[in-house]
Amino acid sequence: xxxxxxxxxxxxxxxxxxxxxxxxxxxxxxxxxxxxxxxxxxxxxxxxxxxxxxxxxxxxxxxxxxxxxxxxxxxxxxxxxxxxxxxxxxxxxxxxxxxxxxxxxxxxxxxxxxxxxxxxxxxxxxxxxxxxxxxxxxxxxxxxxxxxxxxxxxxxxxxxxxxxxxxxxxxxxxxxxxxxxxxxxxxxxxxxxxxxxxxxxxxxxxxxxxxxxxxxxxxxxxxxxxxxxxxxxxxxxxxxxxxxxxxxxxxxxxxxxxxxxxxxxxxxxxxxxxxxxxxxxxxxxxxxxxxxxxxxxxxxxxxxxxxxxxxxxxxxxxxxxxxxxxxxxxxxxxxxxxxxxxxxxxxxxxxxxxxxxxxxxxxxxxxxxxxxxxxxxxxxxxxxxxxxxxxxxxxxxxxxxxxxxxxxxxxxxxxxxxxxx
Amino acid sequence: xxxxxxxxxxxxxxxxxxxxxxxxxxxxxxxxxxxxxxxxxxxxxxxxxxxxxxxxxxxxxxxxxxxxxxxxxxxxxxxxxxxxxxxxxxxxxxxxxxxxxxxxxxxxxxxxxxxxxxxxxxxxxxxxxxxxxxxxxxxxxxxxxxxxxxxxxxxxxxxxxxxxxxxxxxxxxxxxxxxxxxxxxxxxxxxxxxxxxxxxxxxxxxxxxxxxxxxxxxxxxxxxxxxxxxxxxxxxxxxxxxxxxxxxxxxxxxxxxxxxxxxxxxxxxxxxxxxxxxxxxxxxxxxxxxxxxxxxxxxxxxxxxxxxxxxxxxxxxxxxxxxxxxxxxxxxxxxxxxxxxxxxxxxxxxxxxxxxxxxxxxxxxxxxxxxxxxxxxxxxxxxxxxxxxxxxxxxxxxxxxxxxxxxxxxxxxxxxxxxxx
Numbered sequence: 077x078x079x080x081x082x083x084x085x086x087x088x089x090x091x092x093x094x095x096x097x098x099x100x101x102x103x104x105x106x107x108x109x110x111x112x113x114x115x116x117x118x119x120x121x122x123x124x125x126x127x128x129x130x131x132x133x134x135x136x137x138x139x140x141x142x143x144x145x146x147x148x149x150x151x152x153x154x155x156x157x158x159x160x161x162x163x164x165x166x167x168x169x170x171x172x173x174x175x176x177x178x179x180x181x182x183x184x185x186x187x188x189x190x191x192x193x194x195x196x197x198x199x200x201x202x203x204x205x206x207x208x209x210x211x212x213x214x215x216x217x218x219x220x221x222x223x224x225x226x227x228x229x230x231x232x233x234x235x236x237x238x239x240x241x242x243x244x245x246x247x248x249x250x251x252x253x254x255x256x257x258x259x260x261x262x263x264x265x266x267x268x269x270x271x272x273x274x275x276x277x278x279x280x281x282x283x284x285x286x287x288x289x290x291x292x293x294x295x296x297x298x299x300x301x302x303x304x305x306x307x308x309x310x311x312x313x314x315x316x317x318x319x320x321x322x323x324x325x326x327x328x329x330x331x332x333x334x335x336x337x338x339x340x341x342x343x344x345x346x347x348x349x350x351x352x353x354x355x356x357x358x359x360x361x362x363x364x365x366x367x368x369x370x371x372x373x374x375x376x377x378x379x380x381x382x383x384x385x386x387x388x389x390x391x392x393x394x395x396x397x398x399x400x401x402x403x404x405x406x407x408x409x410x411x412x413x414x415x416x417x418x419x420x421x422x423x424x425x426x427x428x429x430x431x432x433x434x435x436x437x438x439x440x441x442x443x444x445x446x447x448x449x450x451x452x453x454x455x456x457x458x459x460x461x462x463x464x465x466x467x468x469x470x471x472x473x474x475x476x477x478x479x480x481x482x483x484x485x486x487x488x489x490x491x492x493x494x495x496x497x
Numbered sequence: 498x499x500x501x502x503x504x505x506x507x508x509x510x511x512x513x514x515x516x517x518x519x520x521x522x523x524x525x526x527x528x529x530x531x532x533x534x535x536x537x538x539x540x541x542x543x544x545x546x547x548x549x550x551x552x553x554x555x556x557x558x559x560x561x562x563x564x565x566x567x568x569x570x571x572x573x574x575x576x577x578x579x580x581x582x583x584x585x586x587x588x589x590x591x592x593x594x595x596x597x598x599x600x601x602x603x604x605x606x607x608x609x610x611x612x613x614x615x616x617x618x619x620x621x622x623x624x625x626x627x628x629x630x631x632x633x634x635x636x637x638x639x640x641x642x643x644x645x646x647x648x649x650x651x652x653x654x655x656x657x658x659x660x661x662x663x664x665x666x667x668x669x670x671x672x673x674x675x676x677x678x679x680x681x682x683x684x685x686x687x688x689x690x691x692x693x694x695x696x697x698x699x700x701x702x703x704x705x706x707x708x709x710x711x712x713x714x715x716x717x718x719x720x721x722x723x724x725x726x727x728x729x730x731x732x733x734x735x736x737x738x739x740x741x742x743x744x745x746x747x748x749x750x751x752x753x754x755x756x757x758x759x760x761x762x763x764x765x766x767x768x769x770x771x772x773x774x775x776x777x778x779x780x781x782x783x784x785x786x787x788x789x790x791x792x793x794x795x796x797x798x799x800x801x802x803x804x805x806x807x808x809x810x811x812x813x814x815x816x817x818x819x820x821x822x823x824x825x826x827x828x829x830x831x832x833x834x835x836x837x838x839x840x841x842x843x844x845x846x847x848x849x850x851x852x853x854x855x856x857x858x859x860x861x862x863x864x865x866x867x868x869x870x871x872x873x874x875x876x877x878x879x880x881x882x883x884x885x886x887x888x889x890x891x892x893x894x895x896x897x898x899x900x901x902x903x904x905x906x907x908x909x910x911x912x913x914x915x916x917x918x
Contacts, residue, residue, distance in 0.1 A: 154792025168610065180789040182846055184819035184839035185869065186756045189589065211846075212788050214829050215821060215839070222822050250828045268793075326802070327748070327781055335607045346793030353797025360748055360797070360804075362783050367633050368601040370905060371575025372689075372767030376774025376781070378901030381747070383781075398605035400636060401643050407671045408635055412916055418605035418636070421913065425603055425632075428908035436904065448606065480799030483857060484791060487849035492842065495833055 084440030094315030113476030118264030155267025172284030208247025505861030515736030534897030539685030576688025590705030600637030629668025
């Protein structure tokens with residue numbers, strides 16, 4: 077279970093503390109489905125819904141991919157790839173096919189590099205798109221489908237897995253016509269909340285993550301996070317960040333001491349940025365990777381404008397510790413650390429940074445799970461999704477729409493001369 | 498030469514436009530060495546200083562690394578690694594040894610992963626630290642030096658290259674005692690401005706970048722950027738971003754459409770964040786990677802608080818274009834793009850995004866260089882360094898110190914029980 081530590085934040089709030097009354101109302105509205113966007117709250121049931129038949133289907137497809145492919149090319153953008161990438165990079169499963177994420181940009185240099193990286197290895201493609209009309213993944217799918225057909229001829233279609241709408245859309249039509257195996261992007265789940273559906277689970281399983289464990293942990297976490305109580309970590313986080321925002325902390329830094337957390341932070345940025353950034357409001361979601369960024373952004377955080385809050389995600393235990401070795405002569409003066417684990421040293425560094433930043437005027441919220449494994453990933457996903465929905469409702473926005481994403485697309489399709497645009 | 502396009506920004510300023518008078522004064526103070534931090538402005542002469550003997554020494558060492566190693570482990574943090582990593586990832590040279598960057602964190606899981614990635618391949622180590630006492634790289638150097646000694650015995654010292662102070666410090670002492678080949682971190686250049694010294698050039702050359710071309714382009718760029726004129730792109734960028742900051746644009750998004758730009762953005766964040774974030778002022782430096790982040794942060798940028806400005810770095814031509822293929826039957830409806838290069842399509846997308854964001858209230862500054870090669874990298878580095886110094890002086894801070902970085906270190910060394918702390 078996720079633990080939230082507000083000891084570094086309460087001093088920045090008045091004596092009333094975070095507003096759990098408002099969190100309670102927002103949570104009730106979410107559970108009762110009575111506020112804006114209620115038709116997109118199916119993510120709360122995803123772990124339970126996916127258990128059973130669908131999980132088996134995903135696992136079977138993943139096994140086929142692992143048996144036949146050295147590379148899996150996942151084609152998708154935004155919510156159609158960030159969750160899977162976050163999980164794979166956090167958990168870092170061994171011995172699976174390499175996963176190359178494509179279709180999230182239009183750079184020809186980058187596409188050429190990806191094709192070169194693929195080389196002549198055996199590969200499969202998982203294309204993830206609700207509609208099939210989003211330009212970036214559609215172009216990439218056309219390219220990688222062509223490469224598959226050139227390499228495998230008629231057998232190419234057995235190497236394509238389409239995760240798309242259950243009934244409608246360009247990609248669904250192509251998949252049915254060609255006979256691709258299909259998986260469903262549920263109608264009641266927005267892209268940024270979809271990682272615990274086939275959208276995220278198929279790439280995660282193909283890469284070698286244990287999705288049975290992952291989904292089980294998620295079902296348990298969703299149950300726990302549904303409890304209406306000031307002990308609920310989602311309430312604590314949602315209420316604290318809103319209270320800090322109201323006191324002028326307009327930028328939230330999501331920090332971690334694990335480099336493998338990087339894409340979790342990208343996933344979190346979409347989750348919170350897209351859910352809350354509308355109507356001229358919303359905390360700006362940024363991320364930093366410690367210790368590295370203590371030596372780049374550390375100066376700004378310590379002494380720049382006092383508009384930052386810092387949320388630190390940590391893991392209680394490393395997967396495997398590493399002891400600082402002893403050195404004869406102690407030329408570098410590090411023998412005072414010899415024999416101590418980096419896990420403990422890193423934890424001391426984290427406490428030292430917290431003390432320095434809080435003293436410098438940056439409130440600190442701590443979030444922790446036991447380990448960076450399937451359980452930890454599932455718990456963080458469920459926690460952040462639930463907290464985000466509650467937080468958005470507390471802020472007075474619909475945390476499930478994204479009307480602003482259309483503006484550039486309209487311009488782009490018109491300028492490219494798309495028929496009908 | 499870098500081009501700056503302010504057409505998407507001027508509409509957000511009053512009719513007087515950017516304050517080139519202030520830019521001129523700041524530039525004069527920089528050139529005359531009369532304001533705070535003048536003793537750390539040696540970076541302006543680095544490209545000329547390094548040409549000749551030192552460049553040859555770096556190239557010779559790089560050749561030896563390439564001849565003897567499948568992996569180069571670069572040990573450094575902050576300014577001791579970000580510039581090299583930025584250049585290597587942007588230019589993506591082929592056929593060199595893999596470069597693993599270590600010593601920028603304390604995570605045992607991450608260290609174990611790096612050692613596993615190294616495997617039993619032949620490797621060398623380039624340790625980069627002015628003093629040798631910064632904890633993160635010092636620990637990593639002890640570990641990788643141990644691995645080298647275990648693998649190569651007495652010959653290990655021939656595989657260690659130390660980039661450090663010319664005369665003093667723990668690392669210099671060790672290097673002299675052990676007989677490592679050494680390179681100099683100049684006294685008059687701060688870490689974040691050091692990429693065009695041996696700090697950046699040795700890893701760049703070892704990875705396969707043409708540093709002769711790179712340094713030549715940098716020398717030319719520094720000359721051009723020294724011209725005191727409103728045509729100077731560094732004036733234009735420095736003056737525009739300060740004017741926008743004064744009008745409430747407190748967050749600057751550095752955007753690029755090239756995923757290979759990612760570590761350039763990290764380098765830029767340190768350069769500007771550490772130079773300007775002090776005394777309670779400074780624009781918050783953030784980064785986004787398009788098109789991917791149009792589908793994650795796009796909503797916030799389009800409709801969140803109007804406190805953002807956007808600076809877009811682009812490359813005029815791809816290294817090699819990619820044509821959208823034709824598809825029989827046009828099931829995905831993309832044949833209107835068939836035969837067109839992604840380079841052009843990507844450029845149209847960039848214009849469409851600019852129009853949407855400007856219309857939505859986000860000022861846009863365009864920065865472009867011809868290509869993402871050695872010339873482009875050198876030009877961007879010189880441009881951003883010069884602009885940062887001028888911008889910091891315009892803001893009224895010393896852009897060459899970083900007093901806030903010590904706070905966490907003091908806590909950490911005390912809590913770890915370092916002798917004398």
